[in-house]
Amino acid sequence: AGCNQEDSADASTAKKPSDGKGRVAVVVSTLNNPWFVVLAETAKARAEELGHEAVIFDSQNDPAMEASHFDNLLAAGYDAVLLNATDADGSVAAVRKAKERGVPVFCIDREINADDAAVAQILSDNYAGCVELGQYFVETVGEEGKYVELLGLSGDNNTGNRSDGFHNVVDRFPGLEMVAQQTANFDRSKALEVTESILQSNPDIDAIFCGNDAMAMGAFQAVNTAGLADQIKVFGFDGAADVIDSIRAGKIVATAMQFPKTMARQAAEFADEWIKGRRDFVQKTPVAVELVTRDNIEDYAAYGSKE
Amino acid sequence: MTDRPSLGARAAKLQAIAALVVLVIGLSLATDSFWTPDNGVNVLRQISVNLCLSIGMTLVIVAGGIDLSVGSVLALSGAVAAGMLKNGVDIAAIGSHLEFTAAGAVAVGIVVGLLCGAFNGTAITRFGLPPFVATLGMLSIARGLTMLWTGGHPITGLGETFGALGSGRFLGLPTPAWVVAGLVLVFAVVTRRTPFGLHLYAVGGSERAAKLSGVDVGRVKFLAYTLCGGLAGMAGVLVAARLDSATPNAGIAYELDSIAAVVIGGASLSGGRGSVFGAVLGCLIIGVLNNGLVLMEVSPFWQQVIKGAVILAAVAIDRATRTGGASE
Amino acid sequence: MTDRPSLGARAAKLQAIAALVVLVIGLSLATDSFWTPDNGVNVLRQISVNLCLSIGMTLVIVAGGIDLSVGSVLALSGAVAAGMLKNGVDIAAIGSHLEFTAAGAVAVGIVVGLLCGAFNGTAITRFGLPPFVATLGMLSIARGLTMLWTGGHPITGLGETFGALGSGRFLGLPTPAWVVAGLVLVFAVVTRRTPFGLHLYAVGGSERAAKLSGVDVGRVKFLAYTLCGGLAGMAGVLVAARLDSATPNAGIAYELDSIAAVVIGGASLSGGRGSVFGAVLGCLIIGVLNNGLVLMEVSPFWQQVIKGAVILAAVAIDRATRTGGASE
Amino acid sequence: MTDASPTPPPAVVSSAPLLEARGIVKTFPGVRALDGAGIQLRPGRLNALMGENGAGKSTLMNILAGVFAPDEGEVLLDGAAVQFRTPLESQQAGIAIIHQELNLADNLSVAENLFLGREPRGTLGLVDRGRMRREAGAILERVGLRIEPNQKVGELSVATQQVIEIGKALSQRSRVLILDEPTSALTAQETETLFRLIGQLKAEGVALAYITHRFDELDEIADDVTVFRDGSFVCERPFAGLSRPELIRHMIGRDAPVSPAATATQRRETVLSVRNLTLRRASKDSARRVDRCSFVVGRGEVVGLFGLMGAGRTELLEAIFGVHPQHTSGLIAIDGVEVAIRSPLDAYRAGLALTPEDRKGAGLILGGDVTENVTLACLDRFCRFGLIDEPARRRLTQSFADRLRLRTPSLRQPVRLLSGGNQQKVVLAKQLATQPKVLLLDEPTRGIDVGAKHEVYQLIRELADDGLAVLVVSSEAPEVLAMADRVLVMCEGRLTAEFARGAADEQQLLTAAFPDTSRRRIA
Ligand SMILES: Nc1ncnc2c1ncn2[C@@H]1O[C@H](COP(=O)(O)OP(=O)(O)OP(=O)(O)O)[C@@H](O)[C@H]1O
Numbered sequence A: 001a002g003c004n005q006e007d008s009a010d011a012s013t014a015k016k017p018s019d020g021k022g023r024v025a026v027v028v029s030t031l032n033n034p035w036f037v038v039l040a041e042t043a044k045a046r047a048e049e050l051g052h053e054a055v056i057f058d059s060q061n062d063p064a065m066e067a068s069h070f071d072n073l074l075a076a077g078y079d080a081v082l083l084n085a086t087d088a089d090g091s092v093a094a095v096r097k098a099k100e101r102g103v104p105v106f107c108i109d110r111e112i113n114a115d116d117a118a119v120a121q122i123l124s125d126n127y128a129g130c131v132e133l134g135q136y137f138v139e140t141v142g143e144e145g146k147y148v149e150l151l152g153l154s155g156d157n158n159t160g161n162r163s164d165g166f167h168n169v170v171d172r173f174p175g176l177e178m179v180a181q182q183t184a185n186f187d188r189s190k191a192l193e194v195t196e197s198i199l200q201s202n203p204d205i206d207a208i209f210c211g212n213d214a215m216a217m218g219a220f221q222a223v224n225t226a227g228l229a230d231q232i233k234v235f236g237f238d239g240a241a242d243v244i245d246s247i248r249a250g251k252i253v254a255t256a257m258q259f260p261k262t263m264a265r266q267a268a269e270f271a272d273e274w275i276k277g278r279r280d281f282v283q284k285t286p287v288a289v290e291l292v293t294r295d296n297i298e299d300y301a302a303y304g305s306k307e
Numbered sequence B, C: 001m002t003d004r005p006s007l008g009a010r011a012a013k014l015q016a017i018a019a020l021v022v023l024v025i026g027l028s029l030a031t032d033s034f035w036t037p038d039n040g041v042n043v044l045r046q047i048s049v050n051l052c053l054s055i056g057m058t059l060v061i062v063a064g065g066i067d068l069s070v071g072s073v074l075a076l077s078g079a080v081a082a083g084m085l086k087n088g089v090d091i092a093a094i095g096s097h098l099e100f101t102a103a104g105a106v107a108v109g110i111v112v113g114l115l116c117g118a119f120n121g122t123a124i125t126r127f128g129l130p131p132f133v134a135t136l137g138m139l140s141i142a143r144g145l146t147m148l149w150t151g152g153h154p155i156t157g158l159g160e161t162f163g164a165l166g167s168g169r170f171l172g173l174p175t176p177a178w179v180v181a182g183l184v185l186v187f188a189v190v191t192r193r194t195p196f197g198l199h200l201y202a203v204g205g206s207e208r209a210a211k212l213s214g215v216d217v218g219r220v221k222f223l224a225y226t227l228c229g230g231l232a233g234m235a236g237v238l239v240a241a242r243l244d245s246a247t248p249n250a251g252i253a254y255e256l257d258s259i260a261a262v263v264i265g266g267a268s269l270s271g272g273r274g275s276v277f278g279a280v281l282g283c284l285i286i287g288v289l290n291n292g293l294v295l296m297e298v299s300p301f302w303q304q305v306i307k308g309a310v311i312l313a314a315v316a317i318d319r320a321t322r323t324g325g326a327s328e
Numbered sequence D: 001m002t003d004a005s006p007t008p009p010p011a012v013v014s015s016a017p018l019l020e021a022r023g024i025v026k027t028f029p030g031v032r033a034l035d036g037a038g039i040q041l042r043p044g045r046l047n048a049l050m051g052e053n054g055a056g057k058s059t060l061m062n063i064l065a066g067v068f069a070p071d072e073g074e075v076l077l078d079g080a081a082v083q084f085r086t087p088l089e090s091q092q093a094g095i096a097i098i099h100q101e102l103n104l105a106d107n108l109s110v111a112e113n114l115f116l117g118r119e120p121r122g123t124l125g126l127v128d129r130g131r132m133r134r135e136a137g138a139i140l141e142r143v144g145l146r147i148e149p150n151q152k153v154g155e156l157s158v159a160t161q162q163v164i165e166i167g168k169a170l171s172q173r174s175r176v177l178i179l180d181e182p183t184s185a186l187t188a189q190e191t192e193t194l195f196r197l198i199g200q201l202k203a204e205g206v207a208l209a210y211i212t213h214r215f216d217e218l219d220e221i222a223d224d225v226t227v228f229r230d231g232s233f234v235c236e237r238p239f240a241g242l243s244r245p246e247l248i249r250h251m252i253g254r255d256a257p258v259s260p261a262a263t264a265t266q267r268r269e270t271v272l273s274v275r276n277l278t279l280r281r282a283s284k285d286s287a288r289r290v291d292r293c294s295f296v297v298g299r300g301e302v303v304g305l306f307g308l309m310g311a312g313r314t315e316l317l318e319a320i321f322g323v324h325p326q327h328t329s330g331l332i333a334i335d336g337v338e339v340a341i342r343s344p345l346d347a348y349r350a351g352l353a354l355t356p357e358d359r360k361g362a363g364l365i366l367g368g369d370v371t372e373n374v375t376l377a378c379l380d381r382f383c384r385f386g387l388i389d390e391p392a393r394r395r396l397t398q399s400f401a402d403r404l405r406l407r408t409p410s411l412r413q414p415v416r417l418l419s420g421g422n423q424q425k426v427v428l429a430k431q432l433a434t435q436p437k438v439l440l441l442d443e444p445t446r447g448i449d450v451g452a453k454h455e456v457y458q459l460i461r462e463l464a465d466d467g468l469a470v471l472v473v474s475s476e477a478p479e480v481l482a483m484a485d486r487v488l489v490m491c492e493g494r495l496t497a498e499f500a501r502g503a504a505d506e507q508q509l510l511t512a513a514f515p516d517t518s519r520r521r522i523a
């Protein structure tokens, strides 16, 4: 093999940007979910716009693989990392390691449970978003009624935060009874299957709250096939393309718009500024999650506001 | 074993049936929502995909092989079919643009599946790859191709006609159930009444003896994998139709459920034993279980534990009552 | 494969080595970041977990079986070990509270793995379950138990000492690499030089012959699965230590990489063939590939396609140059 | 049963039995394999166990070897009742057995197989491979095999493997040795060696049980004879003064059939003609396993092919049958028309059929039932509109089952559960079912009992008379001489002699079969 340590050493130091151009790694928890594809691709695109080289790493929901990605990209001498973490706790170690090596990490969408590891975390305010969603839920469903909740991935922070935010509101109304709570792994077909089954034991429910839009689509499909579309109100979270359409079509009642593109761009810009020398970043930049209903649907497009 | 299952195999079937009956009775007593026509329809719709895969898996397993790629092939076929249906295809050569009807899209999906299967078959028969490895490679390749084809985004809005294939009904039963029922009958006949079918059992029983008996072992295996791929393609179409959307992450880990179903149905992974109806039983057991656990509002965590335990129990009883099933 | 590998087997090894060398040279030329001490260390650390699993998988596969549960067992062992380390355990009986040192926690993890393995072994040898089914059941059960134990939330903050086991270094090499290297040597000896090792090959080659020669087939298989479980437990500890956190989703689908490694290393899934060093080669090939594709900045989607293709190629060459490897 | 009695009569010889089985009953699903069977084995004597296929001989031996547990009856060792729950327990009690079927692990070396389950331990309880190899060498020496202890068993011929089994059993230095058709895969050469060893064992006071379907072997080794019929003990007699017809009457309950006289030899029109057939081994030695063989077989003619182990007869047949297309050269013509045979399928299409020598490995789908096996090679014949006509299929199977007196509870019985001889009949039936023009038989009577054997001779003769051309590989000179119209002798891959019917005796056959130095120098 032609190259020995020295070459590669100065190869990597050569990348230490004098010209403010660097290499940015986009480490994403998984690409098996379109939402993250949007997130990752927007981040990459923005970084490149700003003149940097950017590469996407897919952790396939495996913290260990994420750790390996960090080892590799640190060895390969990247200048900044945009991280969509696989695991609020499991990812911390890797981020600290990067910090030790002087490589800045910017978290997107998924929080990590440490505020001294990442340079900055740009996060959907999942909790607040679901509080708002919960309030609208009570408005539309009423203070009396039965509902079902579909959770995302066990062990995922967003799953927890969303559920907590929602219940923080809804549980104040004893008239609202949760007759079933199941996980559907943020997955459309799993949600469809689970809902079909739930509707057997509880055909009389009034609403279904879903931890993300993929599940909302699946749930609605089950409701629709069962001919209960008028009786059961479905709520989602994300602002994915087909949910926006469904809200416009009056099929799904509401979702909470996260701004993956905004978050991704923001993170890329932070990285750019770091490379250019800025160091003062606030630890957390919450990105507001906006309630999307039939009333304000016209202001929104897939994964964001209308440009 | 073949036309009429041998003592052992028949015992196995009976056991599987017993296990199913026990489950059904148990659930009917435990919940009042299980034993209802509607829920029956649900179970049927829910197992139809796994069953579609399991028919093909039966062919492969009886011939002494295995196919880990069905889940990914399902995703790829569904995605390509959906893409064609939605956007058609530009044929640069003649500079013309080709549109697809729902039926056309279905055909496309099946063809994609057949091609993947043929690739597996070639890798195994021509290049002597162990089926596990060949299909493991395909699992990875087909998933990657799906991602590339879809760019990671679901292809949605596939239209009424196509959707009907997934969520429609005919004589009160779900369309997919009818489709798969048809496939079950066809392949039941193929496996029990055609030379190809009997050759599957021979090849699975002893490749060397089959070869010396004039069986074209390579051809038989190749066909088995190709058909298995085609059925995975059909399954992919069903999933897409049902979700009215082809998602790139469809079918992940489906191979395990499908293999489990075939084995619960009395097949032996060392080949030469198994049947399409066995696969039907296996799928029913797994399907009823998934459905029942949700109806009983068992916590998701416990669901996994119980599901695993029941699969073990079902097969344990089966093997216990079969002669020499232990060795595998 | 045993003391003097037969021509075929040796050829297989050579092929695997060749494949590895080609990969390494190719990557060294293609990227300047691959052939660096740092990256070498990375690759070592990255393969150590898969290698730990693959040692156990080798035992099981050589004996003619398979273990699909290693990924889930890894997660469960890691979680229990972490839980004990963090919170200790209350022994209601004597109303006392038990704390664990890092070493103690490691032991706990291994024991949990051994127990899961023993369960598999019992299901297979006592109840005659096909290994595929038995371990598939365990895959589901162990995952469920992990979720229940952790409540679905990771267990973190496991402390310096424990963490060192995962991310520490010794003589410039990663601690986990040392641990696994030790295990490789031990089990290389076990498989090549002990009666138990010899019996693994005999049982995998011809269960009947082994039985009639007075080999306690049941015991041999039981041991193989138990050890495989124990090694998965060790792997679970390594993962938790490395992440300083035991996550309930750890190890999903790891069984596939591990089986692939063992087979790439020249093992036969029909039993009787395979070796620990083969597994090492297999893990290196897969590890180098994963690492290299990332360094070459191949898009994630293409990575899957290429990885699948390379695995196929590697094994195809191997089999092509081996006599009679085709039949499997 | 005329002279059957529930338990054996008082020992024929004064010396007390070392190992004895009494009133053994053993049933398998659908079969009563043993029904009041027993045997007595005495130190320094060989008791030959005779009986038709399916009489229960192997089953009883398996019980003595701890493979099966009896449903009823008792086993006595030195007069004390014992129960062997595992093969190991039986071994430890000093009982060694050579099973009817090969039981070696192909993937292990010869040495490893010889010591499997009782490996010599060295330091730290690790296997002492050096010692294992040395002792293996000694054992191979003793049984007269010149092969490397490290060679993989899978690379050896059936015959060689059988000899290894013998060595394995001998090396256990046991007090009782059971041999279940040990010579069925052997030829004169190794049989000699075996009998010499048996002589030594007797002298050492070992008690032997010996199962065979080859009568002439008895003269050399048998002291006593025990006869079974339909799973029951019939009688035990000292061999001396027991006439063959009498023995056969005990075995089959009627008088011995007479083997058919071969038709007078006259030139017939050629059906199969082989020119310069050569087979090169793919592996290490590119030596020719079959070397420029040319011969013809005529319509209605039975040609015997005689040779020693490793002569390459099996491979000659396989070469003709298209099993090794890539290594085979030469011309094959059927009815004067040259045919290209690249695979067994081609061979069947050309009107050839082959019964392989390795019954379990190559002849049968062990898990399949009788019907499945018998009709496997001719399924197309039952196809109507692509579907198989089941009744027709079962009728054909039934007809062969009757014709060959197949002993099976039903046509659905997995052949794995049939006795050795009955399995061989199934293999034959499968080939005959293809209605071939040329029938290639590799050791067709291996492990077949006297009754069935004569039926097979009869059958072969009938088939020949119906115009079939038959080429029979056999290792039993008398059999070849009795059956064949013409005898070819093969040695080291070459045809070395041809005798017209009656033109040769056993001695001449053997001389032609043994490698002679001058010929080897030319080769
Ligand atoms: N494991 C088994 N399961 C069911 N039936 C069996 C089994 N083993 C033997 N049998 C049946 O028991 C009977 C006796 O078989 P056995 O092998 O003892 O006959 P044998 O005297 O050895 O015949 P051969 O001379 O052909 O070897 C046969 O009818 C056979 O089909």
Ligand SMILES: Nc1ncnc2c1ncn2[C@@H]1O[C@H](COP(=O)(O)OP(=O)(O)OP(=O)(O)O)[C@@H](O)[C@H]1O
Binding pocket: D147, D155, D156, D157, D158, D159, D160, D185, D186, D187, D289, D307, D308, D309, D310, D311, D312, D313, D314, D315, D357, D473, D475
């Ligand atoms: N002693 C031996 N060592 C190694 N290989 C052998 C030996 N004897 C036979 N073989 C292999 O088996 C092949 C065929 O031998 P085999 O004994 O089957 O010939 P055969 O004439 O058919 O004898 P038989 O049919 O009586 O066994 C030989 O060409 C050789 O490859």
Ligand SMILES: O[C@@H]1[C@H](O)[C@H](O)CO[C@H]1O
Binding pocket: A033, A035, A036, A109, A110, A152, A156, A158, A186, A211, A212, A213, A214, A237, A238, A258
């Ligand atoms: O925020 C993301 C999206 O909601 C996605 O749909 C599922 O994972 C969550 O973390």
Ligand SMILES: [Mg+2]
Binding pocket: D057, D058, D059, D100, D180, D419, D420
């Ligand atoms: Mg016998």
Ligand SMILES: [Mg+2]
Binding pocket: D313, D314, D315, D357, D442
């Ligand atoms: Mg031969």
